[in-house]
Amino acid sequence: MNELDQLYQQVILDHAKRRVGSPLVEPAAAAQGESHQHNPICGDQIRVRVGLDEQNVFTSVSWEGEGCSISMASASVLSEMLPGMGRDQFLTTLDAFREMMRSKGTATPDEEVLEDAAAFVGVSKFPARVKCAMLAWVAAEAAMFGASS
């Protein structure tokens, strides 16, 4: 597989079209938060809304945004993974995702932890695209920390 095909793995292209979790919905949850993130380099933007129950477990994730296939697919994959995940588990997963993104193509992703998000390992070879992949994750993190009932 050449570098371009590693970047645009089929699972990424599929998610970019399916956009799981989009559009935004109003979560019926104990606590909810929202974050709007913007990539000033290309103008891409995303708004992520999360709902958490009393045990700090994600009950819903939804988003709306505009951007390249990497940023849209990343938001879609995250929306599939997050419901049912606890706050601490999300932070562990986020760390693993971030570490993979900083690896410049050298990481062997742990698919147990990263599930479909492991497909983004090819992005780490393209420093200009790392921010695209991170955008939804950063938004979800900010939404979680800002969540209130």
Add this chain to the structure above:
Amino acid sequence: MTSVTGHADTQHPLSSSEVARIKADFEILEHPINGTDLVYLDSGATSQKPRCVYEAEQHYYETANAAVHRGAHSLAVEATELFEQARETVASFIGARSNEVVWTSNATEALNLISYSLSNASAGLGGSAAERFRLTRGDEILVTELEHHANLIPWQELAFRTGATLRYVPVTEDGALRYDLLDELVTESTKLIAFTHVSNVLGTITDVERFVQAARRVGALTVLDGCQSVPHLPVDVKALDIDFMAFSGHKMLGPTGIGALYGRAELLDAMPPFLTGGSMITVVDMEHAEYLPSPQRFEAGTQRIAQAHSLATAASYLDEIGMERIAAWEEHLGTLLLEGLSQLDGVRVFGPTDAPRIGTVPFEVMGVHPHDVGQYLDSRGIAVRVGHHCAQPLHRALGVTATTRASTYLYNTEEDVAALIAAVGSVREYFGV
């Protein structure tokens, strides 16, 4: 000065074989990218440099390096001479007198220089000579919706600092300037009109005369953004009859780190300085300072001497080939780009179809984000720019957040254009659209 390759046949249009010889002056264009030949179509962002340009810089450091306008030793004299010769060369390249060209870091700094100088005048600096530059509540600054952020934000800030109002000439949904609104927008309150000569996104050439006429009618100052015109078209500031023009070195084959501001001498000499410090003064005591006339008044601190020399070498290189011929070649490439891209299924080209253009064409591939388009083209060795190109308001007017932009220069061949069109034609298939 190091030798500039002889391409002189200034009577005839550039031929493909001549362009091939020009291309050979650019080392970087011979280096493969991603295992394939580089097709560089991002000269709107920055141009590549011919060998003579960086050799001039190296030669300067090897033979003439010293601080200018001070010191009595031979190197200082040699460096000062080269520095001022460079100013003469670049001034002559745009039809200006040498005391009307101020070196800046880039075009952005040149535009900020005017903005801050006017702001200083508005705060009362510069005495009675600077009165004509004062802005106050009720005064208006006019820009256009086409502008690069560098020719928009300095004027927003100037308006904030002085209480003046910023207004703009809108564009149609195709990106054509609404000249029909000029008469209405330019009033006795208009003190300054800042507009681009060539849109950095659309490549369209502005009818400068219409803006200048409107400005003259009410006595407003005119500021032209020449970043995309000076490298690609013959530009004569006196014929254009503008008051100020900003342009950058790195987009016209020159080095990074240097740009220039043209201003009418009588204006520059009456404006209060922007950056202050060494090399721009006559007499200093502990309470105040007197300033040199332009251009030194605006050149505080040690200047970009090697870069000025190198930029002058670039201007001479362009001059030797002939700006008319370069413009004609790029018009030819631009037409090929426009026609080729327009004929592709699912590709939309932006910009008015009837306006004159340089070889800059923005487009979108339906269903594929510009970042993905750019990534795909890069894998084929084709360099283009994607994003909002520092012109968010224009993109908003066009109804998109980002575009893909191909921009040519004198070293681009018909084969480069054909390679781009073929690659763009296969983008949708790759992304399964």
